[in-house]
Amino acid sequence: MDNQPLIQPNLSQEKKAASILDLSAIKAWFMPHRILLIVITLGSIAGLVNNLSWYWIPEYQDAILEGLWRTLILLVTSFITGFLLAIPIGLVQVTGPSFLAKLAQSFCTLIRGTPLLLQIWLLYYGVGSIFPEIDWLRESFLWPYLTDAWPYAFIALTLSVAAYEGEIMRGAFAGVPNGELEAAKAFGMPPFKILSRIWLPRAIQRTLPVIGGEVILQLKATPLVATITLIDTYAVFSKIRQETYIVYEPLLLMTGIYLFLAGIIALLFHYLEKRNGAR
Amino acid sequence: MFIDYQSMSVWQLLAFEAPGWGGTLLSGLLLSLEIAILGFLFGLVIGFLGALGKLGNSIVCRDLWACYTTAVRAIPELVLILLIYFALPNLLNSLLSLLGISNIEINGFIAGVLVISFVQGAYATEVIRSAMLAIPAGQIEAAHAFAMPKYKILYRISLPAMLPHALPGLSNLWLIATKDTALLAVVGFTELTLAARQAAGATKEQLLFLTVAGGLYLCISLVSDALFKYFIRRSNKGQMHG
Secondary structure, three states: OOOOOOOOOOOOOOOOOOOOOOHHHHHHHHOHHHHHHHHHHHHHHHHHHHHOOOOHHHHHHHHHHHHHHHHHHHHHHHHHHHHHHHHHHHHHHHOOOHHHHHHHHHHHHHHHOOOHHHHHHHHHHHHHHOHHHOHHHHHOOOHHHHOOOHHHHHHHHHHHHHHHHHHHHHHHHHHOOHHHHHHHHHOOOOHHHHHHHHHHHHHHHHHHHHHHHHHHHHHHHHHHHHHHOOOOHHHHHHHHHHHHOOOHHHHHHHHHHHHHHHHHHHHHHHHHHHHHOOO | OOOOHHHOOHHHHOOOOOOOOHHHHHHHHHHHHHHHHHHHHHHHHHHHHHHHHHHOOOHHHHHHHHHHHHHHHHOOHHHHHHHHHHHHHHHHHHHHHHHOOOOOOOOHHHHHHHHHHHHHHHHHHHHHHHHHHOOOHHHHHHHHHOOOOHHHHHHHHHHHHHHHHHHHHHHHHHHHHHHHHHHHHHHOOOOHHHHHHHHHHHHOOHHHHHHHHHHHHHHHHHHHHHHHHHHHHHHOOOOOOO
């Protein structure tokens, strides 16, 4: 079982994050050492619950839920928008005219070569500092949006997804067997139909496991928006720590929440893969 | 002392001497690089041990390493940084005071290196593990047939043979390490990103300094990318290209 090479004819070596939970291993949960590990884990969780102070939870319950909601909204919207941008970015690098391919490539290098935190700050503090100097903007309907942190966080996260996923989609588009595209052409499909019916679905199908990992990476990137005054899960817990002077408990609960979210995403993609995976 | 930054030119602002902020940026860059290098190297060590543990015969060992890699890949780095920055020193000190040893202090640099190595270790485990699995079984068997002891197989056969498979993944990890150092800005450690932010805050030239910092990061990325490409080409010499 250990000898079979796990390296698949790979789409790209980029930030590869394998799916986190392996459901096929459920049977193996009942080996003696695993039962022991589970007992230890449950025991230590019970110990934490009993011995540490959690009195602040009811008080902050609503704030936590609201933060969680913000995190999720930001994750879902930025990932979907970013992915929609990533499709053309990947595609032009495979078939597009060379200047578009170069442009897409430079965009990916630029975003992937700098830290996301810096991009968020560059947008919010840097670009955001230009807007007040433009007079007509202040009267325009855009102004309330430009002074809010939301759009900056959303744009930064979206661009990041677009670049990382664009690179992955490039590999995925290139990896679809040529014969399938030729077959579609032989049926007289117009180019757009080939893309929407054959090329894109096949590319996405082949990248599903990678995309699952990418969504989790994106989830892990969302706390960065707390640094530009957005109140997401991370920010809510920072506030709790500041107001109650409790060091560990909020950190532990926050860690638990992120683990839980990542687990859900992994399960979701595991299900998607099982239903639509490449065979 | 009031300095009139508004009247200074870009080059004066970026100068290395006192009224300019170039020196701050540069020392931030150096700190970032030091933390990234140390974190990457320790991460490699952890990853190597992890790969051996995951490929070894002990199922308990395998499960424990799996817990580690799973947890690290699911918990945001920012949260891990908080845990190591705030929780770990307290924990260590309460342990140490039980043993009767005086308290230690974890400064930003050490905490940064710890966090980066901890995160890198998890990803490196996966990279090295799959690289080791990609070594043709015949090579290991041949070494066994020559009656090589285990550790000798490891450093004479497994290590050199897995390197070409691991390098692309490792180059990616190095880039992630350099970018992850930026997160230390959030806990107030003056690496490149925070240095840029401080310079920007003092001079009110937000766009300039953040862009310059971005440019510096980009330079690191491009240079290391070129270096790794060179190493990958070198290590692929004489190998079959598929």
